[in-house]
Each structure stands twice: as C-alpha cells, then as structure tokens.
Amino acid sequence: xxxxxxxxxxxxxxxxxxxxxxxxxxxxxxxxxxxxxxxxxxxxxxxxxxxxxxxxxxxxxxxxxxxxxxxxxxxxxxxxxxxxxxxxxxxxxxxxxxxxxxxxxxxxxxxxxxxxxxxxxxxxxxxxxxxxxxxxxxxxxxxxxxxxxxxxxxxxxxxxxxxxxxxxxxxxxxxxxxxxxxxxxxxxxxxxxxxxxxxxxxxxxxxxxxxxxxxxxxxxxxxxxxxxxxxxxxxxxxxxxxxxxxxxxxxxxxxxxxxxxxxxxxxxxxxxxxxxxxxxxxxxxxxxxxxxxxxxxxxxxxxxxxxxxxxxxxxxxxxxxxxxxxxxxxxxxxxxxxxxxxxx
DNA sequence: TTGACTCCAGTGCATGAGGA
DNA sequence: TCCTCATGCACTGGAGTCAA
Numbered sequence: 001x002x003x004x005x006x007x008x009x010x011x012x013x014x015x016x017x018x019x020x021x022x023x024x025x026x027x028x029x030x031x032x033x034x035x036x037x038x039x040x041x042x043x044x045x046x047x048x049x050x051x052x053x054x055x056x057x058x059x060x061x062x063x064x065x066x067x068x069x070x071x072x073x074x075x076x077x078x079x080x081x082x083x084x085x086x087x088x089x090x091x092x093x094x095x096x097x098x099x100x101x102x103x104x105x106x107x108x109x110x111x112x113x114x115x116x117x118x119x120x121x122x123x124x125x126x127x128x129x130x131x132x133x134x135x136x137x138x139x140x141x142x143x144x145x146x147x148x149x150x151x152x153x154x155x156x157x158x159x160x161x162x163x164x165x166x167x168x169x170x171x172x173x174x175x176x177x178x179x180x181x182x183x184x185x186x187x188x189x190x191x192x193x194x195x196x197x198x199x200x201x202x203x204x205x206x207x208x209x210x211x212x213x214x215x216x217x218x219x220x221x222x223x224x225x226x227x228x229x230x231x232x233x234x235x236x237x238x239x240x241x242x243x244x245x246x247x248x249x250x251x252x253x254x255x256x257x258x259x260x261x262x263x264x265x266x267x268x269x270x271x272x273x274x275x276x277x278x279x280x281x282x283x284x285x286x287x288x289x290x291x292x293x294x295x296x297x298x299x300x301x302x303x304x305x306x307x308x309x310x311x312x313x314x315x316x317x318x319x320x321x322x323x324x325x326x327x328x329x330x331x332x333x334x335x336x337x338x339x340x341x342x343x344x
Numbered sequence: 345t346t347g348a349c350t351c352c353a354g355t356g357c358a359t360g361a362g363g364a
Numbered sequence: 365t366c367c368t369c370a371t372g373c374a375c376t377g378g379a380g381t382c383a384a
Binding site: 258259260266267276 | 351352353354355
C-alpha cells in the first residue's frame with residue numbers, strides 16, 4: 001500500500017491537504033469534491049482495489065475511534081462511539097479478579113485522555129464514563145478515586161525522573177477461576193515472597209496470575225497448525241464402536257456411540273479398562289476386548305469444537321443408530337429412559 | 345430430600361517401547 | 365543415553381437412578 005501511496009501522492013494534482021492511513025482506513029482533507037474523486041480514481045487505478053468514500057457531516061467525521069470536528073476552523077478531537085454502542089462492559093459485580101475491572105476503568109480513562117484535544121472535552125468524556133460504569137454496577141467512589149489517580153499520573157508524567165531500579169523478574173501462574181480466588185492469589189503471593197529472593201537485591205519479583213478460559217484453549221487447539229489428521233489423534237468428536245464378535249457381527253445395531261473431547265486414542269484406552277464396550281465383550285462374548293479390536297472397529301461419526309454441539313450430535317447419532325451397547329438396562333430388565341413417570 | 349451407587353469422561357503420573 | 369509417544373492405572377467429578 002505504501003508503494004501505491006508514494007506513486008499517487010507524488011502527483012501534485014491529486015495530493016490532499018491531509019492524508020492519514022491506519023491499515024484500511026484513510027482520512028483525507030481535500031479542498032473540493034472533484035479533488036476527492038480524482039484521488040479515489042488514482043488510488044483505485046494504481047492499486048486495483050475498490051474504495052468507498054464517507055464524507056464529513058457538518059464538518060464532523062469519525063476516524064477509527066476518534067471523532068474529528070473541524071467546525072471551528074481548527075481540528076478538535078474526542079472519543080467516537082458507534083450509534084449501536086449499548087454502553088455495556090465487564091460488570092462491576094461479576095465474579096472476576098478486581099484488576100480486570102480496574103483495567104476497564106483505566107482503558108476508558110486513558111482513551112479519554114489520549115483522544116480528547118481539550119480539557120473540557122476530557123471532562124465531558126469522564127462524566128460519560130462515570131455514567132457507563134455506574135450503569136454496569138461499578139462503585140462510584142472507587143471510580144472517582146481511580147479516575148483521579150490516573151489523571152494525576154497523566155499530568156505528572158513529564159515531571160517524573162527515572163530512578164535507578166533493578167530488573168523486574170516476571171513469574172506467570174495459570175490458575176482456575178473460583179469464588180475464593182482472592183485468598184488463593186494472596187496465599188500464592190505469600191509463598192513466593194517467603195521462599196523466592198532475586199540473586200541481585202535491587203531486582204524485584206512480579207507475579208502475574210492469569211485465568212485462561214476454556215474458549216481460548218479450544219481456539220488454540222482448533223487453530224493448531226501441527227494438527228495430526230490420524231483418527232486416533234483427533235479430539236472433540238463423536239465415535240462409533242461396532243462389535244464384530246460372534247452374532248454381533250450380523251447385527252447392525254450392535255455398537256456403542258460416545259463422545260470425547262480428549263484424543264480418540266485416550267478415550268479408547270479408557271474403554272479397555274471400563275465402560276460399555278469392555279463390559280459388553282466380557283458378558284456377551286466371555287472374552288477380553290483388546291486394543292487392536294477396539295481401534296480397528298471404531299470410526300468417527302462427527303466432529304464439533306463446541307461441547308454442547310458435540311453432546312447434541314451424540315444424542316442425535318444414538319437416536320438414529322440405536323446402538324445396543326448404549327442401552328442401559330436396569331434390574332427389572334427395562335430401559336431406564338423409557339419407563340415413564342413413577343407412581344408415588 | 346438425601347445419600348449411596350453406577351456410569352461416563354477427564355486428568356495426572358508412571359512405565360515401557362522405539363528411535364535419534 | 366535421552367527424548368517422545370502410547371498406554372495403563374488410579375483418582376476425581378458430574379449426572380442420573382434408586383431406595384430409605
């Protein structure tokens with residue numbers, strides 16, 4: 001894109017007064033519409049791309065998340081919000097680490113300080129931020145304290161001198177989110193503080209405890225470039241084991257359908273130890289199920305990255321194929337699922 | 345309503361085979 | 365000898381069922 005811009009903008013007849021680009025968004029200021037059309041035509045001609053144009057309304061236009069106002073003859077900037085913005089953010093009463101909620105406030109305030117070109121506009125944006133945060137269950141006193149602290153830091157930033165501190169040694173710990181996360185974090189930090197000392201006394205240890213959601217993990221697994229395509233190494237699937245021993249070989253419904261989010265190999269190993277297929281082979285055929293047999297007679301029916309979808313697929317497959325090994329018979333010799341309501 | 349029980353699925357650790 | 369991978373075993377936890 002830079003090569004295209006260099007070529008087009010070097011021509012004086014299409015050169016705009018102002019040209020800013022971020023990835024695929026371009027902001028230009030031109031003297032009239034014909035200049036804009038000439039610039040657009042040249043960019044399309046050189047790049048082979050198609051451009052769409054959005055004109056300013058009452059000398060106002062948004063670029064990225066900045067609202068630019070040129071009505072007074074000068075540019076004034078403020079934070080831009082889409083008309084569809086419903087002003088929702090991480091809820092202040094939600095069960096998540098306090099630093100995440102602090103991060104929401106910080107992000108809002110930093111954006112106001114960065115984008116607003118004058119203090120009245122900053123003040124106006126801060127009032128709006130307060131309202132949004134209060135609507136999302138944040139405590140007003142805490143909001144005020146945080147805003148005050150961030151604004152003070154922003155003002156005093158230039159006057160601070162750099163101290164001669166040592167290095168920061170970062171330690172990362174992946175934890176699981178529970179209602180007692182504060183006690184856990186506190187205990188962990190105490191353990192590190194008591195037992196770990198940097199080699200150089202001027203260095204300091206910084207502990208970062210983070211919580212990885214299953215969604216993130218599944219995305220990492222889904223996008224894994226080294227994904228092995230052999231059936232035994234695949235995960236998140238619905239599988240079908242067909243019993244080919246004795247009379248079962250002639251019965252199409254003699255099988256077992258299950259799901260697994262771990263690898264198929266791992267799940268089949270578990271079946272050798274316990275579960276429907278192993279029990280069926282032992283009781284119906286009086287033999288032990290071998291790994292070779294279970295691997296050779298198992299096929300993949302469906303795949304899904306979402307667990308709920310996987311469970312639904314398994315239910316549909318069981319409904320369609322009615323595998324005999326899945327049927328759970330109780331002491332009365334009836335199917336538990338089809339007994340109907342009990343009389344009390 | 346509650347606790348015992350069963351089945352299924354997942355995880356951690358140990359072990360052995362095979363290849364570099 | 366070391367590393368990787370597959371496998372076995374033990375354990376945990378969720379969900380459903382059943383009887384007291």
